[in-house]
Amino acid sequence: MxxxxxxxxxxxxxxxxxxxxxxxxxxxxxxxxxxxxxxxxxxxxxxxxxxxxxxxxxxxxxxxxxxxxxxxxxxxxxxxxxxxxxxxxxxxxxxxxxxxxxxxxxxxxxxxxxxxxxxxxxxxxxxxxxxxxxxxxxxxxxxxxxxxxxxxxxxxxxxxxxxxxxxxxxxxxxxxxxxxxxxxxxxxxxxxxxxxxxxxxxxxxxxxxxxxxxxxxxxxxxxxxxxxxxxxxxxxxxxxRPMALDDLGLVPTIRKLTQDFEEKTKIRTKFELRGKERRLETGMEVALFRLVQESLNNVAKHAEATFVTVELSFTAEGGVRVVVADNGVGFDLSKWSARAHAGDTKSFGLVGMRERVELLEGKFEIESNVNAGTKIAIEIPLDDGTKEDANHG
Structure with a gap:
């Protein structure tokens, strides 16, 4: 050997x-x-x-x-x-x-x-x-x-x-x-x-x-x-590459993203911040921003919604939670899962988001019903090294 x-x-x-x-x-x-x-x-x-x-x-x-x-x-x-x-x-x-x-x-x-x-x-x-x-x-x-x-x-x-x-x-x-x-x-x-x-x-x-x-x-x-x-x-x-992400951090950048989204799509958009705001490791901020951005893109393309909320929470345990919910047409989760397993390209967007969250040791959940809107919840824990970097950042 x-x-x-x-x-x-x-x-x-x-x-x-x-x-x-x-x-x-x-x-x-x-x-x-x-x-x-x-x-x-x-x-x-x-x-x-x-x-x-x-x-x-x-x-x-x-x-x-x-x-x-x-x-x-x-x-x-x-x-x-x-x-x-x-x-x-x-x-x-x-x-x-x-x-x-x-x-x-x-x-x-x-x-x-x-x-x-x-x-x-x-x-x-x-x-x-x-x-x-x-x-x-x-x-x-x-x-x-x-x-x-x-x-x-x-x-x-x-x-x-x-x-x-x-x-x-x-x-x-x-x-x-x-x-x-x-x-x-x-x-x-x-x-x-x-x-x-x-x-x-x-x-x-x-x-x-x-x-x-x-x-x-x-x-x-x-x-x-x-x-x-x-x-x-x-x-x-x-x-x-939103320059505000480097200069100001995740919260102001997502706030601007939601404002631009509402202006462009005419879909009323509300941003809510929960917990004490803090800077995260650069890669983590980028990952969370992209996930919110892709969630909003999916709302614009498929949801036919008139209202969407983006909630960003810094949890007491040191993690980060993102929830994007809309009042759109929704979809049948069981049928979506079947298409995703069959390799349907229309399901790749959400599947790709789930895989990226899993790479970060996070949880990715979808709640949706036909004509009842869709909610995507993402929760990512921060290990000690990431939290320490964020506190020093």
Missing amino acids: NVEVDAIERVLKNATEALESSKYDIFEIGEAARQERESLAAELQRVMDELTETIQAVDRLEEQYRRSRVRLVEVSRDFKRYGEKDIREAYENATQLQLSLTVNREKETNLKSKRDELHKRIRNVERTIERAESLFSQMNVVLEYLSGDLGHVTRILESAKNRQLLGLKIILAQEEERRRIAREIHDGPAQSMANLILRTDIAERMLAKGELGVVKQELGDLKRNVRTELEEVRKIIFNL
Whole structure:
């Protein structure tokens, strides 16, 4: 038996060394991609600035060319006031302006093409960074477990307390991915939309000098649409990773979630807090927030409810209890259980919630009847380590 353990330990050691080496290679790939993204972003800004100047130049040249043609017609018709020299100068001026206008239009087209190409390259580089970060994170998780001896791994698997920790680590890994996506959306599309609003302001000022009222109105509509999209992106960011969860904690974040839910769905929503509020371990707060969020999503999709309550309780025993109840159409629990056992995909939502609660050593209960609403109750105990962390947090 000892020989087998030694052989396994040698395999684990070799695998660990290989993963460590590959991990830093991936890190270097990610760093190189970040530097390339910064360089491309700087180049894109330069192109955007030059494109703005070129567009303005094209507008000026178009106006000058229009006036030169009017001048050419004028001197060509009035032979009493203007001679051959005046006609030649007017013709040469119009020709020169036409040439300059053609050159600048071509330059504008090329700059727009270069801008689009840079956007495409930046997106490709960001995908490379995303893959590198994902692989780096996954390899860290693997290395964390491979770095212990076999006896330590066995003790982890046999310990109920550490099974809860394993569940928290899984949730934290998922949340880290959500946080990264939120950061990228914030730095990418949200910034681009904000820049678009600025550019439409510039376009409006330029157009205000002429009599293009219809175009100006269209630009105003575009700006309003972009602002709407920007707000949608910000909502996506909140759904991916509510920053209030880190800054303020679970209670204010769930309170805001219920307020937003009521505003969006028009379902009257009441939030109740019981017990003494306190901060919990980060992974536990994330897990509870996601469970409440998914419960409300189920109400919006399936319940046909007009009223829902969310109750969050910090129990005297040190645990946390969440109850989400609605006055909707409800369902037959026995039929739901049968569908869940049969693998019906429509039952995966509640089944997945129950499995996540069980990973945290908690209890998950459903009460529902047809035309009598649904109540979901979740109770999760906090072990000594979690409570201690929360008290110090």
